[in-house]
Amino acid sequence: MHRIILHANRDDGFDVRVEAAMAIARVFNAHITCLHSRQNMTVTGDVYAAGMFTAVLPPSIEEDIRKEEQAFRDHCSRMIESEDVSWDWKVRLGLPERAFARESVLGDLVILSPAGEDIGDQSGETFLGRTLVAAGCPVLVAPRAEVRFATEGRVLLLWNGSPEAGRALKGAMPFLRRAAAVRILGIGEARSDRPGPEDAARYLSRADIRAETREVANGDAEDIVQDEAAAFEADLIAMGAYGRSRFSELILGGVTQSMISQTRHAILFAH
Incomplete structure (x- = not known):
């Protein structure tokens, strides 16, 4: 960087x-x-x-x-x-x-x-x-004032196999290489035409980054992210931004739209 x-x-x-x-x-x-x-x-x-x-x-x-x-x-x-x-x-x-x-x-x-x-x-x-x-x-x-940004903290990578998620993974590499722990979280039903969390973990292993994987199929995506981030004690969340059009998220709602205003965690977005 x-x-x-x-x-x-x-x-x-x-x-x-x-x-x-x-x-x-x-x-x-x-x-x-x-x-x-x-x-x-x-x-x-x-x-x-x-x-x-x-x-x-x-x-x-x-x-x-x-x-x-x-x-x-x-x-x-x-x-x-x-x-x-x-x-x-x-x-x-x-x-x-x-x-x-x-x-x-x-x-x-x-x-x-x-x-x-x-x-x-x-x-x-x-x-x-x-x-x-x-x-x-x-x-x-950046997170709220009382939460200091940790460059060697725990990273939660949100994964759905989309191009945006792939760009978030690659954009987060400097932090992933220094992370104390990495978890790849798959949310929703897996798509057969996209790489899954295990594929992402295998990709990271080639850079000597060890990542655990977890998948949650059902539930509100925003609640899942917040609950999983808290349970994992994540210092940074990395995720793709606006997997569908930004206008669609504004009208229909979406994880990006809900996460851009949260203040509990630092989030790295990639579109």
Whole structure:
């Protein structure tokens, strides 16, 4: 792992994201890019409202925004410069998920926070869902503040044999290689046209990673994941994101949609 893209946005989860990024960067000797996304300074509005509420900013408000942005950057600098970690600060204009899509082309991990209730900012489900789909590398959703991210913890890999699950497995390899224990959890009825949990365990064994397998055929998927993660004492859950379309999950419900707002565990998503 060489480059971590950290979501640099002033919200309640930022300090937790920084701590997780620094812990990972120290272990893997990785560089952190603090990616701050904002609209053009000359206009303001809700970027998720199709431009319906845009307006020209007065110079005084523009100056206040610049001061707030500099204060936030200084806060970020104080947190990271106290550690022996390589980092830089980057600003991108426009939709934030497009900024992450661009930067993640040459990134190994994006770090975000769980989705909040406000859909119109950089902490809501709209932002997080779009970023999961757009990112060109795995996305780590950091846990709540009282749960420290463990780089050598126990990893629960959710498995259904889909391409997304395969990408999650491969994206989680740096953590799987260092894990204290790995469990592959198959949920639902196995499909004969897809590799099963034992196949995934065999794949990992070729990288000298020992993984146990478990399958649960019946029950609510979200409840199964939470119960199994608690029983396994998982520090990290790795899973594929949006195995069906994101729109379908929004309308019909799905494991990804339910998991992006949970705060009990760190989750690594791959689409």
